Amino acid sequence: MAVKISTIEVLILSLALLSFGHGCYGQLRLGFYSQNCQNVENIVSKVVGEAFIKDSSIAPAMIRLYFHDCFSNGCDASLLLDGSNSEKKASPNLSVRGYEVIDDIKSAVEKECDRVVSCADIIALATRDLVTLASGGKTRYEIPTGRLDGKISSALLVDLPSPKMTVAETAAKFDQRKLSLTDMVLLLGGHTIGVTHCSFIMDRLYNFQNTQKPDPSMDPKLVEELSGKCPKGSSTDGIINLDQNATSSNTMDVSFYKEIKVSRGVLHIDQKLANDDLTRKMVTDIANGNDFLVRFGQAMVNLGSVRVISKPKDGEIRRSCRSTCNNPLCV
Ligand code: HEM
CATH class of the missing domain: 1.10.420.10 (Peroxidase, domain 2)
Known part of the structure; x- marks a missing residue:
């Protein structure tokens, strides 16, 4: 009975969201993890807050990481993948920082929710929290989630503007x-x-x-x-x-x-x-x-909606943000 009621509640809530048009951003939505990892935003905030206290330059570093990931090939965390010729090896990405903080957040999230939250969403949430911290608490925006992680990362696909462009x-x-x-x-x-x-x-x-x-x-x-x-x-x-x-x-x-x-x-x-x-x-x-x-x-x-992957056949939830699931660690 309890299960039935909660299913009905979820249905009503979803219909309400749809009919009022609030909370929907293409394939993404606010509170995407509210059912299966409801603590995720608190976990991200905690790890990000600790990192910011240690070194506040993580804020600009992460904002740039988010921009570089989303701009090349969409917001799919392909920038995080290690590899001899992956996105992070392309010259505009050589000075991108913040990968270790993403690793720390992912480990903390995995402890509570096993392969539920994508690395792409972790980047988006962490960046949001760092914008708040860098503004001295003067702003906070809601960021919809539901991105899947990409399986392809190639330095050749990196496409970023240069400061010399008009x-x-x-x-x-x-x-x-x-x-x-x-x-x-x-x-x-x-x-x-x-x-x-x-x-x-x-x-x-x-x-x-x-x-x-x-x-x-x-x-x-x-x-x-x-x-x-x-x-x-x-x-x-x-x-x-x-x-x-x-x-x-x-x-x-x-x-x-x-x-x-x-x-x-x-x-x-x-x-x-x-x-x-x-x-x-x-x-x-x-x-x-x-x-x-x-x-x-x-x-x-x-920016966080650019070329998002939402179909499971095109993306995945990684276990480590540095490697795709075509490896033994993911099973
Ligand atoms: C549109 C064209 C853009 C160009 C040509 C550009 C170029 C650059 C360059 C050359 C740097 C210095 C990198 C280095 O010395 O290692 C930089 C840093 C930075 N960019 Fe951009 N950028 C652009 C757009 C953006 C956008 C849209 C954002 C944010 C959404 C952004 C956020 C940042 C931040 C926060 C830094 C400082 C990073 C740090 O301190 O670690 N940039 N950008």
């Missing part, structure tokens, strides 16, 4: 993934925290488009400051904050947009957002508005 070229890549221009402008707000290596901006500092001069779209004062941190001919590849507002380079907030509006963008694509006719007004509106964090959360949900 806004239009970058927007075309987002469009191929059903992400709008607005999503793109908001998601690049991920650069309000985290760092870049000097190697990505040396041309802007010393030899922009083979002119032997700095990029004229960078504030000369910033050129001088960054040249000190990224000296020409240095044998080491230093790191620079992506958000040059020193008081908020580690805080998820609107300051990145304010900086690029005054020519203090670090990556070329960031500066182009503020200068290009396609995106200039959006940047001004975000910089002057007070809803960036909420809108960033919505864009992160949209």
Whole structure:
């Protein structure tokens, strides 16, 4: 009898969700694990919270990992797979970090729910929690789940934008993934925290488009400051904050947009957002508005829907996020 009642309750709840249209995001939905691993979000939060206390740079690292996984081949955790020629071996992914934290979360989740929660969902949940932590608790978005893990990971399939692309070229890549221009402008707000290596901006500092001069779209004062941190001919590849507002380079907030509006963008694509006719007004509106964090959360949900695998014949739930289930550990 008890089983019957709970089945009816589940049915009513599902119908209610469908009829009101809330909680449904394509194949994904809020609370996907509420029946078979109801504690998953608490487990993820706990492990992520401990990792953030140890090293808060895990927040930008994980946001970038989520972007790189979703953008190439969809949000299927293919970036996590080890292998001599897997996605993580492609050059734009060589500086991606956060794999160990995903391993820790997966182990903690497996202890409670054996092969129920996908690695792709773990990335999405962990990233959500880290956005909250990096905003100082000022924002939290709900992220639907139900992704399956992919079985294919190839460095050759990695397809990410380069900082040298124009806004239009970058927007075309987002469009191929059903992400709008607005999503793109908001998601690049991920650069309000985290760092870049000097190697990505040396041309802007010393030899922009083979002119032997700095990029004229960078504030000369910033050129001088960054040249000190990224000296020409240095044998080491230093790191620079992506958000040059020193008081908020580690805080998820609107300051990145304010900086690029005054020519203090670090990556070329960031500066182009503020200068290009396609995106200039959006940047001004975000910089002057007070809803960036909420809108960033919505864009992160949209990013999390890119080419999701939901049919069991196309995906799986891994036991270890580093290997597919075509191995003895999975049985
Ligand atoms: C659209 C074009 C994009 C380009 C060309 C781009 C490029 C880059 C580059 C070159 C770096 C520095 C990497 C390094 O030095 O190792 C970086 C860092 C970062 N990117 Fe992007 N990015 C883009 C979009 C995004 C998006 C959409 C997000 C978030 C959803 C994002 C989040 C980050 C974060 C958080 C970091 C800092 C990582 C860290 O500190 O470990 N990026 N990006």
